Amino acid sequence: MTAPSPLHVVICGGGKTGHLNAVLFKQLPGVKVSILTGSKPLIDRHRKGDCRITAQLPDGGQITAAPDAVSDDAVEVAADADLVIVTVPAHVREAVLQSLRPALPTDKPVYVGAIPGFCGFDWLAEKVFAGQPNVVIWGMKDVPHTAFELAPGVSIRMGGAKSRLHIAAHARETDENRQNLHTILQRLYDAPVDLLDNYLEITLTPGNPIMHSSAIYGLIGPYAQWHQRPFNWRVCWWTDSTELSAYFLERSDEESRALCRAIEGRLKVDLSSVDPLKKEITDAYGDQIRDPHTMLGVLRTNRAYEAIEAPLVPAASGDGYEIDRESRAFHEDIAFGLALLVEMGRRLSVPMPHIEEIFGWCVAHMGGLRKSALDYFPEHWPAERSIA
Numbered sequence: 001m002t003a004p005s006p007l008h009v010v011i012c013g014g015g016k017t018g019h020l021n022a023v024l025f026k027q028l029p030g031v032k033v034s035i036l037t038g039s040k041p042l043i044d045r046h047r048k049g050d051c052r053i054t055a056q057l058p059d060g061g062q063i064t065a066a067p068d069a070v071s072d073d074a075v076e077v078a079a080d081a082d083l084v085i086v087t088v089p090a091h092v093r094e095a096v097l098q099s100l101r102p103a104l105p106t107d108k109p110v111y112v113g114a115i116p117g118f119c120g121f122d123w124l125a126e127k128v129f130a131g132q133p134n135v136v137i138w139g140m141k142d143v144p145h146t147a148f149e150l151a152p153g154v155s156i157r158m159g160g161a162k163s164r165l166h167i168a169a170h171a172r173e174t175d176e177n178r179q180n181l182h183t184i185l186q187r188l189y190d191a192p193v194d195l196l197d198n199y200l201e202i203t204l205t206p207g208n209p210i211m212h213s214s215a216i217y218g219l220i221g222p223y224a225q226w227h228q229r230p231f232n233w234r235v236c237w238w239t240d241s242t243e244l245s246a247y248f249l250e251r252s253d254e255e256s257r258a259l260c261r262a263i264e265g266r267l268k269v270d271l272s273s274v275d276p277l278k279k280e281i282t283d284a285y286g287d288q289i290r291d292p293h294t295m296l297g298v299l300r301t302n303r304a305y306e307a308i309e310a311p312l313v314p315a316a317s318g319d320g321y322e323i324d325r326e327s328r329a330f331h332e333d334i335a336f337g338l339a340l341l342v343e344m345g346r347r348l349s350v351p352m353p354h355i356e357e358i359f360g361w362c363v364a365h366m367g368g369l370r371k372s373a374l375d376y377f378p379e380h381w382p383a384e385r386s387i388a
Contacts (some may be wrong), residue, residue: 004028014152024055053067081105082111091198098128100112115374121319146158165189168198219235238299239300248358252352259344281298288300288304334362334363344382
């Protein structure tokens with residue numbers, strides 16, 4: 001059998017997704033894995049030669065691997081990269097991409113993508129890599145696996161795996177580069193990988209922006225049981241979902257689908273792959289969901305979602321916990337995900353009262369927007385030439 005060709009994967013981000021992917025990729029022959037991260041514990045362990053990461057598997061087993069390189073210097077890890085996977089939150093993506101821009105090779109295609117690829121990553125990457133046509137821009141619809149209980153440089157626990165993965169490339173990419181991208185990613189992942197036709201199919205797929213915002217609104221919003229009250233336990237995002245959260249999530253999903261229909265009509269694109277959120281989740285996790293009949297049941301009984309805590313900090317009162325206003329649920333999902341949907345709806349005159357209500361309250365609760373997807377969302381969209 002012919003040995004597989006060498007493949008250098010650079011993972012940007014030392015979080016849960018980055019750790020898990022690093023361990024999984026290192027199980028494959030011919031794959032070199034480097035991690036670009038600002039995580040001092042991870043970098044220090046690598047420099048000491050003590051960075052063997054153990055992934056605890058859902059069946060109770062475990063696998064272990066050491067990344068080939070770990071650094072906060074893009075030049076040090078990315079000079080011969082073949083594939084770059086950006087796993088950092090959306091609000092820090094631009095800084096990471098800017099650090100990569102002078103570091104990447106220029107004499108071969110380099111496939112730079114985000115997992116997950118939401119929040120208009122294609123538009124951001126197009127802006128950063130405008131003068132580098134060898135950079136092939138892509139994104140994945142969602143994370144391939146849930147992951148939790150991270151100990152940097154030591155261990156990570158794998159949750160449920162998606163049954164299928166979906167990727168898309170920027171509109172500027174050639175068919176050859178799209179097919180090569182598909183081949184590379186199918187080599188790395190066990191689940192079947194589907195190549196979508198249009199990046200908007202990822203941007204508009206319902207996910208964390210409406211899920212986390214609805215969860216927050218249903219837990220601590222103005223009509224919620226814990227409005228201006230601390231939690232007296234470490235609340236979980238989905239196991240502890242409320243009926244109010246599920247209600248606003250379904251309303252937000254309906255409005256997001258109305259936006260999809262408006263975009264299909266205006267831009268003449270096919271977004272039929274963008275399913276309702278409940279179907280997205282049940283298709284992805286299948287029999288891991290014990291009660292698939294209602295949105296509340298899907299959220300509360302999905303084994304892949306069990307024990308995923310909301311981002312909590314000690315309450316200001318000193319008693320109990322509150323949701324961290326500095327978490328990525330606010331500064332990524334609200335500022336970059338929900339903000340983009342609100343602006344798209346505004347430009348296309350699509351009424352989205354529930355999404356706008358949640359967005360307005362969450363922005364006020366987090367103390368206003370610092371950065372948002374509107375910093376790179378094309379001013380001329382939805383003009384035909386901006387389709388990505």
